[in-house]
Amino acid sequence: MDLVPGVLRGETVPIARLLSCAEAADDASRPALARIFEHTGKAHVVGITGVPGSGKSTLTAVLAEEFANSGRKVGIIAVDPSSPFSGGSILGDRIRMADIAMNPNVFIRSMATRGAMGGLSRGCLDAVDILDAAGFDIILIETVGVGQDEIEIVQAAHTVIVASAPGLGDEIQAIKAGILEIADIHIVTKCDRSDSNRTILELKGMLKMGDLTKFVEGWEPKVIGTSSLRREGFEELAATIDRHRSYLETSGEIVKRRRKISETRMLKIAESLVRKRFYEERLGSISELCGQMERKKIAPDAAARQLLARINGE
Amino acid sequence: MDLVPGVLRGETVPIARLLSCAEAADDASRPALARIFEHTGKAHVVGITGVPGSGKSTLTAVLAEEFANSGRKVGIIAVDPSSPFSGGSILGDRIRMADIAMNPNVFIRSMATRGAMGGLSRGCLDAVDILDAAGFDIILIETVGVGQDEIEIVQAAHTVIVASAPGLGDEIQAIKAGILEIADIHIVTKCDRSDSNRTILELKGMLKMGDLTKFVEGWEPKVIGTSSLRREGFEELAATIDRHRSYLETSGEIVKRRRKISETRMLKIAESLVRKRFYEERLGSISELCGQMERKKIAPDAAARQLLARINGE
Structure with missing residues (x-):
């Protein structure tokens, strides 16, 4: 069955089916995805990341509702195994994920990160294409901010949001340090807590010191406090995302972003x-190469080059 | 200067220099690494992982001391950005890392994870080769247990240890779930704490239920409690690692492990x-491919295939 026309009409069932094919990196879906690709480029893609415990999943859900309530169609792609979207619900009791899932303007898809065999980012970015072509105005990609793959995925967005929660432990903060610099917008979540102000001030201080410079000129990363519990700060956040989008367009920065996205995509x-x-040939020609390595007949680097030559020989 | 003879004699300066070349994935070091490779295969490689806050760095340090005190030469490769070995010391005040660094039987090397451009695992596994050829008996690789790359690295070891700490938050535990199943040996750290027994029982329960099956038959993963603070449990841990090593040899399982290691290596x-x-040609021929993608003249999948063809065309 040709799923493309249904996807382009924004129909849920064909969208869900093609998403499954994309996630499985099913070769049979390549022609469909190539046709879909021609219809992309309209959606605004927002990457949302943060360390575990930063409140990014709840933030994503409430932000999606904010956009949906203003009449926009919102797609969510969650590639975070700890995300409530992925079923491993943790905050699910607090924020009614079910409510959001029922909103006709919101489409939620979680992607398995395990067993992805390196196809995680490929599947995720194909999923963005599908939702874009299906007419979603805003696509939110939620990833956990650890792991090279996850961080690269979230950077393949037009607007990058990094969520920080007040009062996380030192070890978590140490990991966090590596992702702060990719943010266009910083969110301090859980602003119903009294220690959130300190986190906001810390971030603002780091920005002032030039510690969190980004490759983009002309847009100083913003710091916004939100409370998902009290639904506060989301109007400002949605407005800031829209402002960032306008900035990208008027400054011409969007051209650089698009380039970065297509580069990441191709590489991934x-x-x-x-x-x-490699996995297809694990027991065939690659097994023989491994044997040679184990007998020290070939160095790992040379074996890898042979592997690449064989892949290309197809 | 030819660093290989010095490395093979176990001299610190040539070892350190060749490690730096390996980390930089410097092409000029390929011939030296190929020669080094011929002298590898004697060391026992132990991968140690765990989520942030699991106490794995301290565990690694104390375990290294335990082995060193029994007269063995121990190499540590830390690829965890939050590790005290990497300078971002957190527990450094509690366990005197400096003491361990001064031990003549211990060699510590931390590898940068940022800017590694996907070369993290390559550099890390080359580093293992260098220490192996230099005559280290035991090589400990410490990685943080999040991110595909990090988990693959630690699996490229003969014995895999997963550290769990009592009382970590739910969100951290959710991430942890993904790495428990790779363990040959489970360590519950911080056993000076009263809630550690519960964690030990939980792990044992999961093992009994068959939830943590591993691809190895004939070795049921062990659960050991340690206290780095009180230096308790390390004799048992060192003995268990040695027992696992014997098991691998006598059961013939070592052949499968070696295969897994060479496969991971080649792929990485x-x-x-x-x-x-890709990065070398980013502004050249790849820029042109990206442009075609952006104009929808070529789909991402086809562009990636062209990229691979060009890499091989060298």
Whole structure:
């Protein structure tokens, strides 16, 4: 069955089916995805990340509602295994995920990160294409801010949001340090807590010191406090995302962002092709190469080059 | 200067220099690494992982001391940005890292995870080769247990240890779930704490239920409690690692492990070659491919295949 026309009409069932094909990196879906790709480029893609416990899943859900209530169609792609969207619900009792899932303007899809065999980013970015072509105005990608893959995915967005929660432990903060610099917008979540102000001031201080410079000129990363519990700060956040979008367009920065996205995309697919071919040939020609390595007949670097040559020989 | 003879004699300065070349994935070091590779295969490689806050760095340090005190030469490769070995010391005040660094039988190397451009695992596994060829008996690789790359690295070891701390938050535990199943040995750290027994029982319960099955038959993962503060449990841990090593040898399981290691190695190098070439050609031929993607003249999948063809065309 040709799913493309249904996807382009924004129909839920074909969208869900094509998303499943994309997630499985099913070769049979390539032609459909190539046709879908021609219809992309209209949605605004927002990447949301943060360390575990930063409140990013709840933030994503409430932000989606905020946009949906203003009449926009919102797609959510959650690639965070700890996300309530992925079923491993933790905050699910507090914020009614079910309510959001029932909103006709919101489409939620969680992607498995395990067993993705390096195809995580490929599947995720194909999923963005599908929702974009299906007419979603805003696409939120939620990833956990640890792991190279996850961070690269979230950077393949037009607007990058990094969530920080007040009062996280030192060890978590140490990891967090690596992702703060990718933010266009910083969110301090859980602003119903009394220690949230300190986190806001810390972030603002780091920005002032130039510690959190980003590759973009002309847009100083914003710091916004939100409370998902009290639904506070989301109007400001939605407005800031829209402002960032306008900024990208008027400054011409969008051209650089698009380039970064297409670069990430191409690289990630190439890597997943290498990996896929590797696993297909694990017991065949690659097994023989491994044997040579184990007998010290070939160095790992030379073996890897042979692997690449064989992949290309197809 | 030819660093290889010095490395093979176990001299610190050539070892450190070649490690730096390996970390930089410097092409000029390839011949030296290929020669080094011929002298590998004697060391027992132990991968140690755990989520942030699991106490794995301290565990690694104390375990290294335990082995060193029994007269063995121990190499530590830390690829955890939050590790005290990497300078971002957190527990450094409690356990005197400096003491361990001064031990003549211990060699510590931390690897940067940022800016590694996908070369993290390549550099790390080359580092294992260097220490192996230099005559280290035991090589401990410490990685943070989040991120595909990090988890793959630690699995490229003969014995895999997963550290769990009592009383970590739910969100952290959710992430942890993904790495428990790779353990040959489970460590519950911080056993000076009263709630550690519960964590030990939970793990044992999960093992009994068959939830934590591993691909190895004939070795049921062990659960050991340690206290780095009181230096308790490390004799048992060192003995269990030695027992696991014997088990691998006598059962013939070592052949499968070696295969897994050489497979991971080849794949990881191939991926890093793709990535390296990508960044070299980012402004050249790849820029043109990106442009075609942006004008919807070529789909991402087809563009990635062209990228691979060009890499191989060298």
